[in-house]
Amino acid sequence: MNEADIERLLAKFDQSSLQELKIDGDGLNVYFSKQATPQQQAAPTTKTPAAPEQASNSQAANAPYRLKAPMVGIIYVAPSPDKPAYKAIGDHVKKGETICAIEAMKLINEVKSPVTGTLKKCLFTDGEMVEYDQPLFEIEED
Template sequence: MDFNQVKEILDLVNKSELTEFDLQMDNVNLRMSKNTSSQQISNQTVLTDSDTRFNEPVRKENLQTSSPVFEEISNSAPIAETVADGALVHSPIVGVIYTSPSPDQPAFKKVGDKVTVGETLCIVEAMKLMNEIKSEVDGTITEILIEDEQVVEFNQPLFRIA
């Protein structure tokens, strides 16, 4: 099983309503689990140059070919779309939304709050990385289209700013 096959399986599971997926064939054991509101911390396996669990050693050039995918995701900015009722701020990635910096602190923004370009609106957790979603427009938040700890899709509207 090569990296492209794993990506294809990941994409299929992500688009499905499955919350968990296990695949065991030959000497490959693949387990996927979607984020839920009650997240669990799991052990992570780090692949090394000498790792041979996938029938062949992991090569640095193979890892480098996958890097741009992650780079593109981490460098993407929220998409702001101007509509008649104001600008819609969309999620640049798939993940879990957090509306406050921590559970015991107030939300970054609520309806009626003024925002300026660069202010943090929320956080999207993707692959255990916290990504701040910042406003790309000045204005007032007129609608919050998501709830705390909700799973959001790529390009899903999050906020309306007028």
Template sequence: MDLKNLKDIMADFENSSVRELKIEDGDFHLYLSKNNQPTTNAQLPTTKPAIQQDNGSQQQVVSDAQIKAPLVGTVYLQSKPQQPPYVKVGSHVHKGDVVCVIEAMKMMTEVKSDVDGVISAVKVDNGELVEYQQPLFTVKEGD
């Protein structure tokens, strides 16, 4: 496929309502994906912790954070079939812990926690196609 044809395909794709396009021709592989949602730099938005009064003393109440997909792809909750999941509800995670991987264009990307806490919800199924910034896990911060 020559450069002009490739540019024409990319322009047509950009101007269409199609969100993903995959072309394979012998050794040539092309995968295009777009997301019409506005993007943000925040990987892990969190709610602000609340402060409670308890008989005159202050204590910090834990808040919930979400771990979101950094890219479009297929999410895998376990390293290999028949292996236990990276995390599940009730699992303690620390900042930097791998919680899942996302496959896009035959490349695996580790998704890591940006907070310390406990997984309170798993919002996707193993092998599910996820969108950019789609919530994958809810983490109760603290602990």
């Protein structure tokens, strides 16, 4: 399977109602996933049901939110090498703001913050390969 075949497969996947597609075999490993926002992907693994969360706001405030990678790819902190970083540690971010980008199959995918708060910790090195569901940032929610 060459790059053009993968791009055609990705286009058909985007137009389909499938949420995930995984192809393994003959030395080929392809995984596509439709995640509307990083929050939808990360929410089930990091949040508790709504009622207990509302009852324990002080407990939730103590633990930082861990933003996880929505896909496999190479992660970047800036849109290009000659441009400034999207956000730096200590910066305040709003829900929906781009804080990094992941390149997968020559496509750049912006990773947006699912919460409002302050970036406290970066858990990766710029330009490295990240795995699906790998923690990227710790965000102290407002």
